[in-house]
Amino acid sequence: MLKTSDPDYYKWNQYFFLKFFEKGLVYRKKASVNWCNKCDTVLANEQVHNGMCWRHTDTEVEIKQLEQWFIKTTNYADELLSDVDKLDWPERIKTMQKNWIGKSFGAEIDFVINGKKWPVFTTRPDTIFGVTFVVVSSQHPKLMELVTKEQKKEVDKFLQKIKSTKQEDMDKLDKEGVFTGSYAVNPMTNEKVPIWVGNFVVADYGSGMVMAVPAHDQRDFEFAKKYKIPMRVVIKPEKAEYTIIEKSLPKDKISKLKDFGEVVIIKEDKNWGKFYMVSVNLNNENKIIDFLEKNLLKSSDDGGAWYADSFNTSNVVVFPNKTFILKNDNDIQDSIKHGLKLGIPKNQLEFELKAFTDYGLLVNSQGFDGLGSDEAKEHIVKALEFKKLGRKTVQYKLRDWLISRQRYWGTPIPMIYCDKCGIVPVAEKDLPIKLPENVRFGQGNPLLGNKEWLSVKCPKCNGKARRETDTMDTFFDSSWYFLRYCDNKNSKLPFDKKKVDYWMSVNQYIGGAEHAVMHLIYARFFTKALSDLGFLRRDLREPFTRLFNQGMLHGNDGAVMSKSRGNVVIPEEVSKDYGIDTARLFLMSIASPDKDTQWSAEGVDGSLRFVRRVMDVIPRIKIAKSSKVFESKINKAIKDVSEDIEIMRYNLAVIKLRKLFEALENEKEVSKKDLESFVKLLSPFCPHLAEELWEKIKGKGFVSLAEWPEYDEKKIDLRLEKAEQDFEKTISDINNILKIISERQGKDVKDIYLYVIPTELDNYNSELLSKRLGKSVKVFKVNDPKKYDPESKAGKAKPGKPAIYVE
RNA sequence: GCGGGAGUGCCGGAGCGGUCAAACGGGAUGGACUCAAAAUCCAUUAGCUUAGUGCUUACAGAGGUUCGAAUCCUCUCUCCCGCACCA
Numbered sequence: 090m091l092k093t094s095d096p097d098y099y100k101w102n103q104y105f106f107l108k109f110f111e112k113g114l115v116y117r118k119k120a121s122v123n124w125c126n127k128c129d130t131v132l133a134n135e136q137v138h139n140g141m142c143w144r145h146t147d148t149e150v151e152i153k154q155l156e157q158w159f160i161k162t163t164n165y166a167d168e169l170l171s172d173v174d175k176l177d178w179p180e181r182i183k184t185m186q187k188n189w190i191g192k193s194f195g196a197e198i199d200f201v202i203n204g205k206k207w208p209v210f211t212t213r214p215d216t217i218f219g220v221t222f223v224v225v226s227s228q229h230p231k232l233m234e235l236v237t238k239e240q241k242k243e244v245d246k247f248l249q250k251i252k253s254t255k256q257e258d259m260d261k262l263d264k265e266g267v268f269t270g271s272y273a274v275n276p277m278t279n280e281k282v283p284i285w286v287g288n289f290v291v292a293d294y295g296s297g298m299v300m301a302v303p304a305h306d307q308r309d310f311e312f313a314k315k316y317k318i319p320m321r322v323v324i325k326p327e328k329a330e331y332t333i334i335e336k337s338l339p340k341d342k343i344s345k346l347k348d349f350g351e352v353v354i355i356k357e358d359k360n361w362g363k364f365y366m367v368s369v370n371l372n373n374e375n376k377i378i379d380f381l382e383k384n385l386l387k388s389s390d391d392g393g394a395w396y397a398d399s400f401n402t403s404n405v406v407v408f409p410n411k412t413f414i415l416k417n418d419n420d421i422q423d424s425i426k427h428g429l430k431l432g433i434p435k436n437q438l439e440f441e442l443k444a445f446t447d448y449g450l451l452v453n454s455q456g457f458d459g460l461g462s463d464e465a466k467e468h469i470v471k472a473l474e475f476k477k478l479g480r481k482t483v484q485y486k487l488r489d490w491l492i493s494r495q496r497y498w499g500t501p502i503p504m505i506y507c508d509k510c511g512i513v514p515v516a517e518k519d520l521p522i523k524l525p526e527n528v529r530f531g532q533g534n535p536l537l538g539n540k541e542w543l544s545v546k547c548p549k550c551n552g553k554a555r556r557e558t559d560t561m562d563t564f565f566d567s568s569w570y571f572l573r574y575c576d577n578k579n580s581k582l583p584f585d586k587k588k589v590d591y592w593m594s595v596n597q598y599i600g601g602a603e604h605a606v607m608h609l610i611y612a613r614f615f616t617k618a619l620s621d622l623g624f625l626r627r628d629l630r631e632p633f634t635r636l637f638n639q640g641m642l643h644g645n646d647g648a649v650m651s652k653s654r655g656n657v658v659i660p661e662e663v664s665k666d667y668g669i670d671t672a673r674l675f676l677m678s679i680a681s682p683d684k685d686t687q688w689s690a691e692g693v694d695g696s697l698r699f700v701r702r703v704m705d706v707i708p709r710i711k712i713a714k715s716s717k718v719f720e721s722k723i724n725k726a727i728k729d730v731s732e733d734i735e736i737m738r739y740n741l742a743v744i745k746l747r748k749l750f751e752a753l754e755n756e757k758e759v760s761k762k763d764l765e766s767f768v769k770l771l772s773p774f775c776p777h778l779a780e781e782l783w784e785k786i787k788g789k790g791f792v793s794l795a796e797w798p799e800y801d802e803k804k805i806d807l808r809l810e811k812a813e814q815d816f817e818k819t820i821s822d823i824n825n826i827l828k829i830i831s832e833r834q835g836k837d838v839k840d841i842y843l844y845v846i847p848t849e850l851d852n853y854n855s856e857l858l859s860k861r862l863g864k865s866v867k868v869f870k871v872n873d874p875k876k877y878d879p880e881s882k883a884g885k886a887k888p889g890k891p892a893i894y895v896e
Numbered sequence: 897g898c899g900g901g902a903g904u905g906c907c908g909g910a911g912c913g914g915u916c917a918a919a920c921g922g923g924a925u926g927g928a929c930u931c932a933a934a935a936u937c938c939a940u941u942a943g944c945u946u947a948g949u950g951c952u953u954a955c956a957g958a959g960g961u962u963c964g965a966a967u968c969c970u971c972u973c974u975c976c977c978g979c980a981c982c983a
Binding site: 180181183184185187188189191193195209210211212213224264287288289290291293294295298299300301302306307308309484485486602605606675678679680681684685686687689691692694695696698699701702738740741743744745747748814818819821822823824825826827828829830833860861862863882885890892893894895 | 897898899900901907908909910915919920921922923927928935936937938939940946947948949976977978979981982983
């Protein structure tokens with residue numbers, strides 16, 4: 090056991106902080122931070138959800154400028170990303186981590202503004218000839234350098250507007266901006282393009298400034314359209330894509346479309362039928378145009394037919410909900426005209442203009458025309474490198490971990506501010522810096538209120554100094570607790586390396602999906618960093634090799650359990666009514682544990698029935714020798730149940746247990762070993778009951794301490810299972826006959842006769858059959874001379890399928 | 897918008913190329929037991945058909961691959977989760 094609030098634990102948080110500081114993994118900087126008014130503290134990016142605080146979902150997060158402590162998690166961005174694939178974790182957690190780290194390859198390109206280089210990051214250097222403006226973030230620290238006197242008033246007005254917009258409205262906001270008055274020089278074309286301030290550029294990603302290519306980026310497209318900034322097409326698709334509406338072409342011609350290229354049905358519409366998309370190689374484009382011109386219905390009375398003459402040889406093609414290539418403003422008008430000319434209402438077509446953002450072939454790009462996007466990227470970056478105006482780079486979405494919190498419950502950050510020496514780390518021997526006990530809660534950081542605690546001597550010059558009052562994010566605590574578990578009493582070190590090396594890594598970690606981008610990233614970072622600092626063995630790079638996300642249990646009404654809904658199921662109450670093992674069995678059997686499941690009162694009743702039967706039947710079973718059939722079944726069950734448990738498919742394990750029990754019930758006698766095996770298999774699901782049964786069948790010690798049963802592959806005989814299936818089939822056949830006879834002839838059958846292949850005689854026990862059918866059943870070998878067979882049915886018998894006669 | 901997951905019979909939920917009208921549980925219906933009920937047991941639970949059979953529809957929808965698809969591929973629709981203007 091350990092408590093992270095105990096100085097014996099958080100001492101080591103401070104210790105690690107200092108180690109990180111030594112290695113340059115800790116730094117302090119003034120930053121725009123997320124501030125929650127309710128928590129009275131800053132939050133990490135990971136802790137802001139939809140602009141709200143993760144703990145106070147009704148409280149908007151404010152942006153403040155504060156000096157804060159950061160951990161350089163980004164140093165490990167690459168390794169954190171590449172190692173994800175080595176983990177045996179749920180796929181969605183892995184993708185969430187990948188997206189969170191968000192690696193993009195691209196280029197940093199310098200635009201010269203007033204003689205100074207301003208870099209921008211882009212993943213599409215191939216579109217550089219299409220740049221018609223540059224947008225800088227409204228939060229950019231050096232924004233004012235770009236704003237001219239003439240434009241200042243307007244920019245200020247714009248910034249004011251952004252400031253007063255609520256976070257929640259920001260999301261729905263259109264792309265907006267104003268011209269700054271300055272111009273940037275495109276390093277490839279030397280062309281001057283205007284610089285705008287925009288609300289859609291993220292300040293702390295890349296350089297907070299982007300090159301805008303409206304023809305090939307949706308955001309730039311919207312912005313340019315709104316402010317009538319010119320667009321320049323520099324990429325064209327490798328294939329032209331035509332959309333053909335079923336109604337517009339005679340039926341017999343539709344199949345001909347395949348001759349021109351790949352045909353995909355993209356939509357089906359009540360009025361227009363199917364929308365086929367034909368992708369045509371550019372070389373063949375004329376053929377399809379020719380075909381369409383000859384075959385498209387031309388009558389406008391037809392109400393929806395395409396006009397052949399609405400095509401031209403440009404690759405602007407009408408598409409219900411896909412892409413357009415736009416050459417200039419006129420093209421937009423033109424395209425709209427085409428849409429309208431088709432006589433198809435805009436809303437029915439979901440007709441929308443979009444930028445062409447796919448890769449393709451370069452056009453209007455000087456010497457690079459005709460190259461594919463991928464190739465062009467390489468060449469253009471090389472050209473920029475030669476000019477010393479650009480370079481290949483990689484960008485991450487992952488930000489450094491902001492750990493400063495202005496709250497009491499957290500590890501005090503072991504730093505000291507000296508008027509002379511500046512920021513000085515606390516000496517290791519002075520750890521732990523304990524939280525002061527005499528504090529007042531209320532407004533602001535409680536630590537600020539205790540003057541005694543606050544004042545300290547500088548470790549360097551012994552002069553007057555004061556302590557850092559920020560505490561660490563509590564995720565710092567949880568980032569290495571599993572290491573401390575291996576050696577939780579160590580007072581000399583955070584843990585003994587040998588012990589940790591022995592135990593780690595965690596083979597199976599279980600937790601909720603909500604940890605995907607917080608705890609699980611921090612803990613991975615910690616492990617890597619501590620490994621590099623020599624605290625862990627070199628090759629220990631990951632804390633948790635396997636991860637399992639359990640699902641949530643919902644109430645009887647299907648909703649998440651909550652007090653306000655009154656649908657909370659209280660284990661103690663369930664225990665009172667059913668016994669906790671019944672509840673446990675039920676929970677294990679509803680669905681696989683990674684899924685959300687629903688409590689169901691009826692379902693528990695079902696489990697209770699089973700539990701009762703088991704309690705009733707097991708002690709009464711005669712101990713002797715197991716039949717071959719049962720031996721086969723129990724060995725199969727041991728195998729299956731063990732495997733299911735191993736892969737955490739408890740629901741399937743329970744099903745197999747139930748089946749095994751059904752077989753057990755029908756046995757007259759069973760070996761002690763097999764009976765014990767059954768109880769052992771039951772014990773993980775119903776531990777108390779199993780223990781009780783164990784005693785009743787006179788097992789040694791506790792079942793919970795007994796060896797898990799092993800199966801004998803040789804005893805599993807699938808032929809026996811087949812025989813049983815045949816038996817069941819025969820029962821259902823007989824029932825079927827009985828049903829038909831009683832319905833058709835209204836007769837009541839008294840006796841049933843079965844004629845079986847001699848070798849199968851053992852498979853059909855007349856006693857068992859009689860019991861199951863509730864009627865007298867006699868079984869004969871087909872070749873039995875003394876058999877009773879008035880209608881000569883015996884001849885119909887086949888292997889696995891006895892002949893039947895009833896009267 | 898992007899990314900991930902999922903859509904199966906009255907319900908929950910297995911199955912993930914043939915052995916599938918589809919495990920298991922719940923519910924419903926009928927029957928046995930009972931004076932009666934509960935519990936228990938048996939049967940039925942897509943439709944038509946039949947002395948144990950055969951057929952037709954069926955695993956969100958539309959296409960496709962295959963001798964063969966609930967299972968694989970493509971597209972569409974719907975739902976859930978995550979990210980949210982990351983250039």
